[in-house]
Amino acid sequence: MQKLGFALLAAALLSFGFAAGDTLVIAQGVDATTLDPVNHQETPTGNVTANIFDNFYRRLPDGSYEPWLGEAKALDNLTWELTIKPGIKFHNGEELTAEVLKFNFDRLLDPKKPLKYSTYFKPIERVEVTGKYTLKVYTKKPFPLFLTRLTYLWVVPKAYIEENGADYFANHPVGTGPYRFVKWVKDQEIDLVANDAYWAGKPKVKRVVFRPIPEASSRVAELMTGGVDVITNLAPEAVPTVNGSGVAEARSVPSIRNIFIVLDVKGEGPLHDPKVRLALNYAVDKEAIVKHVLGGFGVPVGCPLNPYIFGYDKALCEPFPYDPEKAKKLLAEAGYPNGFTFTMSAPSGRYLNDRQVAEAVVGQLKKVGVKVDLRIKEWSTYVKQILNRKLDTDAWLIGWGNAQFDADNTLFTLLYGGTVEGGPPQSKFSYWKDPEFDKYVLEAQQIVDQNKRKELYRKALERVRAGAPWIFLHQQKDIYGVAKRVKWQPRPDELLWAFDMEIVK
Amino acid sequence: MIAFLVRRLLLVGVVAWGAATLAFFLLYLSGDPVDLLLPLDASPEARAELRRAYGFDDPLYVQYGRYLWKLLHGDFGVSLRSQEPALGLVLGRMPATLELAGAGLLFALLLGIPAGVLAALKKGTLAELLVMTLALLGQSIPVYFLGLVLIMVFGLKLHWLPISGYGTLRHLVLPTITVGTFVTASIARLTRNGVLQELRSDYVRTARAKGLTERVVVYKHALRNAAIPVVTIVGLQLGTLLSGAVITETIFAWPGMGRFVLLAVEQGDFPVVQASVIVFALLLALVNLAVDLAYLWLDPRVRYA
Numbered sequence: 038m039q040k041l042g043f044a045l046l047a048a049a050l051l052s053f054g055f056a057a058g059d060t061l062v063i064a065q066g067v068d069a070t071t072l073d074p075v076n077h078q079e080t081p082t083g084n085v086t087a088n089i090f091d092n093f094y095r096r097l098p099d100g101s102y103e104p105w106l107g108e109a110k111a112l113d114n115l116t117w118e119l120t121i122k123p124g125i126k127f128h129n130g131e132e133l134t135a136e137v138l139k140f141n142f143d144r145l146l147d148p149k150k151p152l153k154y155s156t157y158f159k160p161i162e163r164v165e166v167t168g169k170y171t172l173k174v175y176t177k178k179p180f181p182l183f184l185t186r187l188t189y190l191w192v193v194p195k196a197y198i199e200e201n202g203a204d205y206f207a208n209h210p211v212g213t214g215p216y217r218f219v220k221w222v223k224d225q226e227i228d229l230v231a232n233d234a235y236w237a238g239k240p241k242v243k244r245v246v247f248r249p250i251p252e253a254s255s256r257v258a259e260l261m262t263g264g265v266d267v268i269t270n271l272a273p274e275a276v277p278t279v280n281g282s283g284v285a286e287a288r289s290v291p292s293i294r295n296i297f298i299v300l301d302v303k304g305e306g307p308l309h310d311p312k313v314r315l316a317l318n319y320a321v322d323k324e325a326i327v328k329h330v331l332g333g334f335g336v337p338v339g340c341p342l343n344p345y346i347f348g349y350d351k352a353l354c355e356p357f358p359y360d361p362e363k364a365k366k367l368l369a370e371a372g373y374p375n376g377f378t379f380t381m382s383a384p385s386g387r388y389l390n391d392r393q394v395a396e397a398v399v400g401q402l403k404k405v406g407v408k409v410d411l412r413i414k415e416w417s418t419y420v421k422q423i424l425n426r427k428l429d430t431d432a433w434l435i436g437w438g439n440a441q442f443d444a445d446n447t448l449f450t451l452l453y454g455g456t457v458e459g460g461p462p463q464s465k466f467s468y469w470k471d472p473e474f475d476k477y478v479l480e481a482q483q484i485v486d487q488n489k490r491k492e493l494y495r496k497a498l499e500r501v502r503a504g505a506p507w508i509f510l511h512q513q514k515d516i517y518g519v520a521k522r523v524k525w526q527p528r529p530d531e532l533l534w535a536f537d538m539e540i541v542k
Numbered sequence: 543m544i545a546f547l548v549r550r551l552l553l554v555g556v557v558a559w560g561a562a563t564l565a566f567f568l569l570y571l572s573g574d575p576v577d578l579l580l581p582l583d584a585s586p587e588a589r590a591e592l593r594r595a596y597g598f599d600d601p602l603y604v605q606y607g608r609y610l611w612k613l614l615h616g617d618f619g620v621s622l623r624s625q626e627p628a629l630g631l632v633l634g635r636m637p638a639t640l641e642l643a644g645a646g647l648l649f650a651l652l653l654g655i656p657a658g659v660l661a662a663l664k665k666g667t668l669a670e671l672l673v674m675t676l677a678l679l680g681q682s683i684p685v686y687f688l689g690l691v692l693i694m695v696f697g698l699k700l701h702w703l704p705i706s707g708y709g710t711l712r713h714l715v716l717p718t719i720t721v722g723t724f725v726t727a728s729i730a731r732l733t734r735n736g737v738l739q740e741l742r743s744d745y746v747r748t749a750r751a752k753g754l755t756e757r758v759v760v761y762k763h764a765l766r767n768a769a770i771p772v773v774t775i776v777g778l779q780l781g782t783l784l785s786g787a788v789i790t791e792t793i794f795a796w797p798g799m800g801r802f803v804l805l806a807v808e809q810g811d812f813p814v815v816q817a818s819v820i821v822f823a824l825l826l827a828l829v830n831l832a833v834d835l836a837y838l839w840l841d842p843r844v845r846y847a
Binding site for chain 1: 698
């Protein structure tokens with residue numbers, strides 16, 4: 038009789054557990070700042086809004102994009118035609134039409150009330166509705182990045198915002214996405230429930246809760262006790278603990294962020310010689326850094342791009358082999374047989390074990406006779422020095438996450454030297470001048486033919502490879518802690534899209 | 543008495559002005575926050591635009607004057623991150639912080655005073671040694687370390703209590719112990735010393751001589767006199783509790799002011815930092831006033847004019 042009682046109790050507990058099992062809890066470090074999907078700068082906010090809204094184009098796990106709410110095609114260098122999938126409805130019943138989409142563009146282009154995403158759509162001149170589901174977008178100059186920027190166009194409802202105002206909307210969002218907004222208790226939780234009428238299919242997870250847990254070890258503890266299902270920014274040091282817990286495991290994905298060291302800040306001295314810069318690339322053992330400093334959570338890379346980015350070329354991005362002998366030979370040829378000394382800055386705590394990476398590079402360069410005076414800097418001071426070009430060292434370590442997934446955002450922004458007459462001035466992050474490179478990169482901004490652009494970027498990468506303006510290190514991996522009951526693979530764009538997730542027994 | 547209150551309340555105003563000024567200039571020294579607010583690759587025009595929008599391009603005295611003028615009108619500015627009024631954001635997080643500080647204080651009083659009395663009465667015994675050792679430990683253990691140990695033991699290993707979050711009494715337990723331990727230890731030590739001193743004094747000897755029970759002697763006479771320094775320390779420790787809340791709230795994901803202001807500092811959200819500093823300062827000034835008033839009630843000899 039007693040045994041039967043226990044069995045019943047166990048069954049009751051199990052069924053209770055099953056009911057609670059419908060809810061997926063995601064813990065990030067901070068709360069959202071707003072739920073307006075185009076008026077923030079933070080990944081944690083975007084992760085919440087991505088579940089409530091849809092973007093016009095969506096990003097695929099390999100970094101490419103595809104039409105989502107509709108399709109766009111170039112009519113000529115300055116005109117695009119957009120066609121919306123018919124029958125898509127917002128959670129409040131409002132239909133997504135060309136008028137609504139025009140409202141979205143107008144809202145972003147309003148100079149009086151700029152939104153944080155307005156900058157992505159600056160080249161657009163005006164938008165014209167041509168049918169119930171079609172519209173034309175005219176740009177001031179060729180806008181080759183238009184399609185990739187459409188992944189930033191998270192579509193909001195027109196009538197709802199006009200009726201309730203933007204402030205109310207930012208706290209009570211209504212979208213077309215896989216989840217409906219339920220409630221937001223600031224600094225505690227944001228509750229979402231599946232939109233069973235979702236146009237792309239019924240979501241598998243019933244309820245999703247986002248919780249902000251600032252302290253990394255508290256996030257890990259919650260994951261290990263089953264309090265949460267997914268945590269972000271798992272430290273490599275915590276990976277063995279999580280994997281050993283039996284309930285959760287670490288899952289990682291190469292991110293869009295490359296880590297590298299910019300050389301030749303002063304434009305004179307040994308670092309100004311391309312041979313010396315090449316030597317430094319051969320003198321650094323990228324494999325060893327990834328293995329020992331990053332616990333394997335990185336991928337060595339030999340160019341400014343990575344495989345997710347349009348314009349990447351595998352042959353030109355192979356990591357420079359670790360070859361100290363070759364490095365010494367190159368240094369001798371450049372006139373530094375006994376090495377030399379230079380200074381380098383690096384942040385601490387900004388990127389995965391950044392300080393230790395910098396220290397490892399210093400140690401390895403010492404082996405070929407090059408001494409580095411390393412200065413670790415506090416992030417806000419560092420950012421100011423970088424932005425104002427007031428660095429007091431010959432080299433600096435930085436990470437670059439190319440969220441546009443297009444070579445332009447890396448090559449132009451970080452390396453353009455301003456040598457083209459009548460062209461833009463040198464990019465503020467660039468300390469390298471290569472007229473040929475500059476020409477290719479500028480040309481790629483002027484045309485919308487993606488095949489021609491790809492060829493231009495291949496040529497530009499050849500120049501980068503030969504000029505070695507940086508020490509190329511690695512592509513960083515994002516590490517998540519995930520409960521074993523959750524079927525999900527992390528994405529390179531850091532998005533936590535619950536529509537991808539499933540709870541399994 | 544009325545004059546005293548008026549004077550003290552005026553002083554509270556001066557404290558608020560001082561805090562506001564300090565917050566303004568310290569933040570100003572840390573540089574304008576536009577560099578941190580925008581992504582690295584934002585255009586110079588976007589930076590200039592934002593700088594203009596927030597008035598960071600005006601001369602210092604203009605910015606300071608405008609800031610004070612707005613404060614006088616109850617305008618603490620708008621959060622640079624969420625575009626909502628800064629004061630509202632801060633005050634919205636105050637109840638959770640007060641709840642935690644209150645629970646911490648209650649915990650400290652309920653545990654610290656009896657422990658201190660016990661140590662005084664049992665002087666020279668194992669009980670005193672135990673209380674004093676624990677008190678020493680409680681005062682020396684760093685808050686974040688204690689918090690993590692509690693999470694490990696009661697959350698991870700025993701599964702008795704929730705690790706983070708807010709809402710139920712169970713959620714309150716670990717943060718309360720974390721934030722209250724230091725204060726408990728201080729109160730216990732102070733109570734012990736106070737009671738010991740009072741027990742040696744003349745009036746206690748008199749009380750005993752006239753045949754009062756030991757219970758009345760200790761609790762009605764000695765403890766009441768020993769309470770004055772304890773009240774002082776409680777007032778002072780409320781500051782510790784509030785600042786301890788910064789770390790405790792972060793560890794336990796407690797939705798209070800401490801954690802909120804820490805994030806605002808990291809993100810360069812000036813208006814929110816300034817509003818928090820002023821609110822914290824006012825809170826402390828009022829607590830000090832309350833302590834002074836408590837003396838009146840405890841010690842009839844104290845008179846304010």
